[in-house]
Amino acid sequence: MKKIIAVLMLLCMVVSLVACNKFDPAAKSEGVMTYAEYDAAAMDAEVVIEAYVQATQSWWDNKITAYLQDPDGAYFCYEMACSEADAAKLTAGTKIKVKGYKGEWAGEVEIMNATFEFVESEKWVAEATDVTAFLGKDELIKHQNKFVTFKGLTVVSVEYKNGEPGDDIYVTVSKDGAEYSFCVERYLTDPDTAVYKAVGELKAGDTVDIDGFLYWYEGVNTHITNVVKK
C-alpha cells in the first residue's frame, strides 16, 4: 500500500511539474506592455512590447519590417534596425522584445524607429482569425495586423503594379456588393513564391479564400500570404 501511495505521489508531482512549466504564449517580461496597454498608448508614445514573429519582409539596408503577434493582438514593426545575421534568425514563432514609437502611416498603426532583442521562449505561431464577417464594419480594424482569413471573396481585378510580374500585385475583391483592395507585397512574398504565382493567375469572377496579414493603407489592404481558388 505504501508503495502504491508513493507511486501516486510521485505521479502527482510529475503532473504538477509539467503543469507548472506549461508554456504561456501571452506571458510578458517585466516592464513590457500588454497588448491592451499598447493599444491604449497615444500616437508617438514610446512603446515596449514582446511578441512572436509571424513573418518578415526582406532585409534591406540594415533594416527589417516584421509582422508580430501574441495571443491578444498584432503589431507591425516598420523598418526595425536589424543586422543581416539577426534577420536570418527572425523565423516564424520567434519571440522578440521590441522598443520603439507608436505611429500611424496612412491608417496603419505601427511601431517605428524600433530596436529589438531576442527573448528565450518556445515558438508560437498564430492561427488565422476568420474576419470575413467584419468586412465593411468598424470592428475589422480591431484586428489590424493580425494573421487573418477571408472566406468566399470574389475577385474583381488583379493588376501588377508595373503592368507585369516583378513588383507588388494589387488585388480588388468583393463581398456582399462592396469592394476591397488587397495586395501581394513583393517584399513579403516575392515573385518566386507560390502565392505570387497563384494570385497572378486569378481571373475576375473567381471565388477565393484568402489568408494574410491585416495591413492598412487608407483602408483595409491585406497583405496576402495564401490564396485558395474555390
Place this chain on the structure above:
Amino acid sequence: MKRLICAFIALVLCLACLSGCHGSKRQELFEIPEEFDTSKQYEITFWAKNDTNLTQVAIYKKAVADFEALYPNVKVTLRLYTDYGRIYSDVITNIATGTTPNVCITYPDHIATYLTGDNTVVPLDELMDDERFGLGGSEVRFESPKQDEIIEKYLDEGMIGDEHYALPFLRSTEACYVNKTFVEKLGFTLPEVLTWDFIWEVCEKAVEKDADGNFIVNGQPTLLPCIYKSTDNMMIQILRQQGADYSTAEGEIGLFNDTARGFLLDLADHTANGEFSTFKISSYPANFLNAGQCIFAIDSTAGATWMGSDAPLIDIAEDRLVEFETAVMTVPQFDTENPTMISQGPSVCIFNKPDHGEVLASWLFAQFLLTNDVQISYAQTEGYVPVTSKAQSSPEYLDYLSREGEDGDMYYDIKLKATKLTLDYTEKTFVTPVFNGSASLRNAAGQLIEEVTKATRRGKTVDDEYIDSLYDEMISLYRLDGIGAGSGERAELGELPPTSVMLLSLIAAAWVFIGIYVLVQTLKKRKNQGNT
C-alpha cells in the same frame, strides 16, 4: 649559381604575375568603335523608374519596341522600378559583381558614387560630339536632338567634374498644392509668391478646434495643415533661398550651420502646434489634401496627377474626397523678389562594358530617349517637362500646353499648371554640387527635418543642445566627416599589407641579385680578357 639565380628570378616574376591576377580586372576605358556592327546581336538592359504610373511603363515599352525596330540587332530588356533608392542599391550591388545594367535611370548624386568603381560609368562628352553616332549624328537612325537642342541648364546637371556622365531625361521641380478654399475660409488671400511666414500664419489659424475637438476649418478630427513630401529638398531649398551654405563643388560640407539650426528650431515650434508633418511620418500629402485634411501639400510637379478633388489618380476612398479649389504655387520662399527652387527629375547614364559595340548600342538607346516622341509622351504623364528645346517648341507639345483643363485626364488642369510652373521657372531652378558623398549629404539634410519633427511629436525637448547632438549624430550616421574638405585630397592609406611588403622585398632582392650577377659576369669577362 646561374641556375639558382634564374630560378629565383622566375619565382619572383611568377609571384608578381599571380598577385596581379588576384586583384579585380581593370575595366578598359571606352573608345568609340569605327563602325556599329549591325551583323552582331547585342542584348542590353535598361533599368527604368516610373512613378507607379502604368502609362509611363507603356511609354518605356513603346520606346524599346520602336528602338528595336530601328536597330533589329539590339534587344533591350526593361527592368522596372518605382523607387530611385532601390535602383541605387541594386546598381551598387551589381558593380561589385560586374553585372551592372547597360542603361539606367538615375540621379547625378548616385552616379558620383558609381564612379568610385573602375571606369564603371561611361563619360559622354566624346559620344555626344561624335559626328557619326553623337547627338544629331549622321549615322543615327532616328531624329536625334543636336547638343544645342538640349536645354543647357539641364545638360549641365549631368556634369561631374569636367565631364558629362548623364543625359537629362525629364525635369520637374517642387510645387505647393494649396487648398485655396480653406485658405480663404480662414480669412486669408493667397499672395503672388508663397512665403514660409504666410504658410505658418495660415497654419496657426487652421489648427483652431471647436468644442467637440474637431478642426473648425474642415470639421474633421484630423488636420495636418502643411505636409512636405521630400524633406531633403525642403532643407536644401531653405538654405539656398537664404544664401546659406550646403556644400561646395569640392565637397566641403556646410549643411550643419546656424541658418539650418534656426529653421529647425522654428519648425519644432510649428510641429508642436500640430501645423507640420512629413510624408515619412504621416503619408502622402496628396491623400491628406484630397480628404480636406491638409492645406499646403508640397510635392513634386511630377506628382500633380494625384493632387486635387478631381485628380485622375486617387488613393483614398471616394467617400473621403472633399471638394475644394486647388492652387498650384511655387514652393515657399524667403525672398519673394528672387524665388528659387530645386531642379529634379530622372537622368540617364551608361555603364561601361568590355564590348565597345555593346556600349555604343547603349548610347544609341539612351539618345533615343531624347527623341520628341518619347520626350513629349512621357512629359504628358505628369508635371514633367521635356529636356530638349526641340520637343518643348514642337507644335504637338505647344498644342498640349494650350489645352489646360479640357478634360480630367490628359489635360488635367492641375497637371498642366504644374508643368507650366516648371517651364516658367526653369531659370530659377538650381541643383546641388555632385561629388562622392553628395547622396549621403542629401539624405542627412532630409533626416535633420525628419528627426526634429519626430522628436517634437514624441514630446522631446528640441533646443540648441538637441540640435548640437543631432548634428553630431547625422555626421556620424552618414559618415560625413569622411568626406568634405578631404574629398579632393589623397587619402592616407596607412601601412602596406604584409603580403605587399614581402612581394616588394622579393622584387628588390631580385634586382640586387641581378645586379650582383651582372657585376660578377662583367668582372669575370674582364679577367678572362686580361688573361688573354
